[in-house]
Amino acid sequence: MASEKLKYLSESSLQELRSNVLKNIELYRSENFIEISNGNGWSISSDSVFVDLDRLSSLNGVQGASSDYESSIVVYKSFQGMTPALAMEERVWGRFTHLECLKYARARWPIKGSDQEQTDHILKHFFAKGRTGVRDDNAISRLWWNMHIANIADPEDPEGALKLILKVADIRMALVERPNTAARVPIIRALMRVMRSNQWITSTGRAFQKFMVEVNRDAGGVLFEVLPDTVIDSVMLRCAEKAQRNIESS
Numbered sequence: 136m137a138s139e140k141l142k143y144l145s146e147s148s149l150q151e152l153r154s155n156v157l158k159n160i161e162l163y164r165s166e167n168f169i170e171i172s173n174g175n176g177w178s179i180s181s182d183s184v185f186v187d188l189d190r191l192s193s194l195n196g197v198q199g200a201s202s203d204y205e206s207s208i209v210v211y212k213s214f215q216g217m218t219p220a221l222a223m224e225e226r227v228w229g230r231f232t233h234l235e236c237l238k239y240a241r242a243r244w245p246i247k248g249s250d251q252e253q254t255d256h257i258l259k260h261f262f263a264k265g266r267t268g269v270r271d272d273n274a275i276s277r278l279w280w281n282m283h284i285a286n287i288a289d290p291e292d293p294e295g296a297l298k299l300i301l302k303v304a305d306i307r308m309a310l311v312e313r314p315n316t317a318a319r320v321p322i323i324r325a326l327m328r329v330m331r332s333n334q335w336i337t338s339t340g341r342a343f344q345k346f347m348v349e350v351n352r353d354a355g356g357v358l359f360e361v362l363p364d365t366v367i368d369s370v371m372l373r374c375a376e377k378a379q380r381n382i383e384s385s
Contacts, residue, residue: 152229210282
């Protein structure tokens with residue numbers, strides 16, 4: 136196993152990359168950043184996180200939910216000791232999209248269109264500006280966050296939870312992209328249980344949207360943290376039944 140200490144970019148190297156996207160456009164399109172990476176600021180190391188480079192090299196850039204499922208597992212297992220705090224650091228993911236995972240990022244998020252469109256695309260998927268950029272857009276960090284939330288949602292079967300999270304785009308949006316939901320463990324675990332017990336909820340994006348409307352409306356003020364699971368599950372099931380009735384009657 137080729138495992139080594141996590142390496143990340145210095146802030147100045149990150150900013151230099153960001154300001155030179157158009158200048159480096161050919162490196163993104165078909166070449167690589169190996170020569171540039173030999174300079175200072177590309178190999179700041181962490182003593183607490185180790186990366187399984189062999190596992191990481193197996194990433195498949197095929198587009199689609201099934202590919203994202205497998206890739207999320209690969210990335211999560213590749214970073215041993217990674218913490219949510221460090222996983223919010225753009226300097227970590229900026230290095231991996233430009234070096235170890237460049238081939239994957241290029242395949243998963245093809246660079247096309249005008250120079251300006253390509254520049255905007257690269258800034259979105261090869262960098263990770265802000266909370267949403269790290270969690271939702273960067274080619275590699277979004278995969279780590281998928282699996283991190285799946286582990287919170289169901290520690291006993293995180294891979295099963297991951298399948299549900301990625302089944303419909305709206306589910307990921309609700310569970311991963313809404314910090315208030317992801318931070319409240321009883322809610323995210325209750326949502327996972329009800330999605331498994333009532334398959335209608337995840338049957339379509341519209342069904343899930345309507346379900347979440349009812350959850351936000353009827354359960355928004357419920358203090359789930361002090362309720363037993365049986366009571367929480369009853370609340371969730373009522374929301375699902377109400378949402379289904381509303382769709383069927385519309």
